[in-house]
Amino acid sequence: NAGVTQTPKFQxxxxxxxxxxxxxxxxxxxxxxxxxxxxxxxxxLIYYSASEGTTDKGEVPNGYNVSRLNKREFSLxxxxxxxxxxxxxxxASKSKRTNVNTEAFFGQxxxxxxx
Amino acid sequence: xxxxxxxxxxxxxxxxxxxxLDCVYExxxxxxxxxxxxxxxxxxxxxxxxxxxxxxxxxxSGRYSWNFQKSTSSFNFTITASQVVDSAVYxxxxxxxxxxxxxxxxxxxxxxxxx
Numbered sequence: 001n002a003g004v005t006q007t008p009k010f011q012x013x014x015x016x017x018x019x020x021x022x023x024x025x026x027x028x029x030x031x032x033x034x035x036x037x038x039x040x041x042x043x044x045l046i047y048y049s050a051s052e053g054t055t056d057k058g059e060v061p062n063g064y065n066v067s068r069l070n071k072r073e074f075s076l077x078x079x080x081x082x083x084x085x086x087x088x089x090x091x092a093s094k095s096k097r098t099n100v101n102t103e104a105f106f107g108q109x110x111x112x113x114x115x
Numbered sequence: 116x117x118x119x120x121x122x123x124x125x126x127x128x129x130x131x132x133x134x135x136l137d138c139v140y141e142x143x144x145x146x147x148x149x150x151x152x153x154x155x156x157x158x159x160x161x162x163x164x165x166x167x168x169x170x171x172x173x174x175x176s177g178r179y180s181w182n183f184q185k186s187t188s189s190f191n192f193t194i195t196a197s198q199v200v201d202s203a204v205y206x207x208x209x210x211x212x213x214x215x216x217x218x219x220x221x222x223x224x225x226x227x228x229x230x
């Protein structure tokens with residue numbers, strides 16, 4: 001049971017570079033999320049996808065784009081990285097059914113540093 | 116608007132002490148879910164508990180217990196006889212029931228358990 005798998009685990013970018021964070025889940029979940037975690041601020045939602053083919057902005061979407069490639073995969077792209085995007089990024093997924101497993105399952109996180 | 120407040124930024128205790136982590140939430144919804152997650156030093160987020168707003172019964176799981184009080188909008192977490200392995204950051208979170216695609220996380224409480 002892999003659960004939620006994120007790649008890469010660590011990444012250093014130069015300002016202005018682009019990159020894509022990959023996320024895949026094997027639990028047949030409908031909903032997937034991208035969060036960023038910064039010291040003292042908890043987890044803030046960047047984008048989410050309620051189901052395959054749909055994406056919506058969260059609390060802090062500026063500077064990011066997402067793609068829900070299929071039911072399993074949800075990627076996060078930084079087109080032009082900025083130092084303010086230095087953070088730990090978490091992907092999560094959960095079932096859409098209200099009576100089962102409404103907790104979210106998280107990946108291991110990606111530690112991104114933009115210099 | 117939904118909001119979760121964890122006023123305790125960091126708590127230090129000595130092993131075997133009991134410790135309570137506070138969580139206060141704001142929501143206009145009459146039905147909602149509350150969660151606690153643990154983030155150990157390794158960085159992953161581990162689901163601990165989900166509580167439906169319909170159910171105000173306290174819950175105990177081993178050394179962990181949760182006190183949900185709707186009247187004070189609180190969902191506090193107590194660790195009895197703390198152990199060094201309990202050292203982690205603990206997050207409280209809130210989600211809607213019928214549009215539960217968004218989680219609202221508190222800023223987290225860092226618990227240090229010293230031997």
